[in-house]
Amino acid sequence: MTDIAELNTGSGYNNPLEDLRECGSVDRWVDSDKPEHSRIREHLAKLAQRAIATSELFDQFARVDRIPRLSNGDRENDVEHSFLLATIATDLAQELRPDLDVNRIRQFSLVHDMLEIKTGDVATFSTSPEEQAEKERREKEALDELLAELPPLEAETLREYEKQDTPEARWTRYVDKMLATLVDITGQGVRVVEEDFGVTSLEKLCDEHGRLATKYHNMFGNEFPELDQLYALFSYLFEERYAQESQNDCKDNSPERPHQLKEVERKYLVDSENIPVDLENCQRAELKQGYLAISADGSETRIRSFGDGKRFELTVKSSGTVIRDEQNIKITEEMFDTLWPLTSGARVEKTRYYIPLVDEHGREY
Numbered sequence: 001m002t003d004i005a006e007l008n009t010g011s012g013y014n015n016p017l018e019d020l021r022e023c024g025s026v027d028r029w030v031d032s033d034k035p036e037h038s039r040i041r042e043h044l045a046k047l048a049q050r051a052i053a054t055s056e057l058f059d060q061f062a063r064v065d066r067i068p069r070l071s072n073g074d075r076e077n078d079v080e081h082s083f084l085l086a087t088i089a090t091d092l093a094q095e096l097r098p099d100l101d102v103n104r105i106r107q108f109s110l111v112h113d114m115l116e117i118k119t120g121d122v123a124t125f126s127t128s129p130e131e132q133a134e135k136e137r138r139e140k141e142a143l144d145e146l147l148a149e150l151p152p153l154e155a156e157t158l159r160e161y162e163k164q165d166t167p168e169a170r171w172t173r174y175v176d177k178m179l180a181t182l183v184d185i186t187g188q189g190v191r192v193v194e195e196d197f198g199v200t201s202l203e204k205l206c207d208e209h210g211r212l213a214t215k216y217h218n219m220f221g222n223e224f225p226e227l228d229q230l231y232a233l234f235s236y237l238f239e240e241r242y243a244q245e246s247q248n249d250c251k252d253n254s255p256e257r258p259h260q261l262k263e264v265e266r267k268y269l270v271d272s273e274n275i276p277v278d279l280e281n282c283q284r285a286e287l288k289q290g291y292l293a294i295s296a297d298g299s300e301t302r303i304r305s306f307g308d309g310k311r312f313e314l315t316v317k318s319s320g321t322v323i324r325d326e327q328n329i330k331i332t333e334e335m336f337d338t339l340w341p342l343t344s345g346a347r348v349e350k351t352r353y354y355i356p357l358v359d360e361h362g363r364e365y
Contacts, residue, residue: 054151057117064116065327067196068180069188075327076183078113085109088182089175093168096226101168108172111158114150118142120314120329138335167223174220174227181209181234189238190245195318202243209235276355283354290343303331303339312336 023029030041058079065075086109090102119138143162147155161169184192193199199208213235217228276282286307293301300317312333318325331339 050151053149057149060117061114064120067192068183069192071187073188078116081179082110082113085176085179088179089172092175093171100171104168105172107157108161108169111154112161112172112176114158115139115142115146118146118332120331138332170220171224174216174224177216178231178234181238185234185238185241190242202239202246205239205242279353285352287350287352289348290340291346292339292342303336303343305336
């Protein structure tokens with residue numbers, strides 16, 4: 001029996017929730033019992049706070065969107081991707097490499113992309129060697145910060161995965177590389193390669209697949225020939241789908257699910273006489289915004305900081321004048337500072353005031 005279990009031994013059950021309510025705070029609840037029990041309660045309180053912090057991390061993790069689109073048009077997020085990897089990588093290992101520890105592969109899969117909580121997702125379909133090196137540099141810098149925030153078991157698993165010195169870690173990484181093509185087959189892959197990567201022909205798609213196949217083989221050598229074959233299969237099957245959809249002009253461009261919460265920005269023309277006289281007392285943010293690319297069709301790529309030293313974003317907007325698809329990627333302050341010089345001559349610095357809006361029913365927003 002553990003020390004914690006001893007808290008519930010005795011003549012009857014004492015509801016700890018009633019104890020907490022009676023004490024009025026966690027600190028008083030910790031200090032109100034016998035010294036030996038107080039130590040246990042203190043430990044439980046710390047574990048509760050750690051669980052809350054972990055939940056907050058996963059909230060951020062679920063909001064990291066990847067490039068692939070699901071069949072309904074939504075961007076796949078990192079949590080969905082990690083669960084898919086945990087399922088596929090372990091299933092393939094059990095069938096093809098029974099010498100590998102499938103439980104370790106599952107653990108690696110669930111944590112492998114957690115660094116993107118700090119760095120955001122960076123597509124690797126058509127990255128240059130320089131862009132890949134920059135991605136790896138940013139991830140290395142973010143690793144220590146993230147490890148300090150994760151629970152011990154997850155931190156140790158991620159640390160071991162990043163070392164890439166076990167066959168299980170390398171197997172997980174290779175299968176991870178293949179999953180974007182797998183989701184392209186089952187989701188809106190044709191839309192993704194055309195809109196996000198500028199692939200406009202089957203020939204160009206085949207060239208990219210060939211380049212990636214060579215890249216992955218060079219990364220892993222002859223360690224996993226079965227995965228070389230599987231990636232070839234996935235690539236070929238997607239090329240077949242691309243050819244069919246291109247021939248029939250039946251691309252599925254379904255929008256994101258309408259029931260999902262979306263951030264909507266409405267702009268109004270306001271009479272200058274209606275601007276509050278105490279404007280300086282309103283909540284405000286100092287925005288720095290720079291454009292990396294602007295096209296005549298309305299598409300753009302921009303970076304933005306919000307003046308608090310915490311929030312930095314890279315935004316990619318599709319073409320259009322009224323309704324545009326928008327992807328926001330969280331970036332680090334260092335990444336923002338690196339990109340900012342590239343926006344010279346295409347910058348906006350402004351103050352955003354948050355003015356309460358009162359509707360005709362007296363409700364304030």
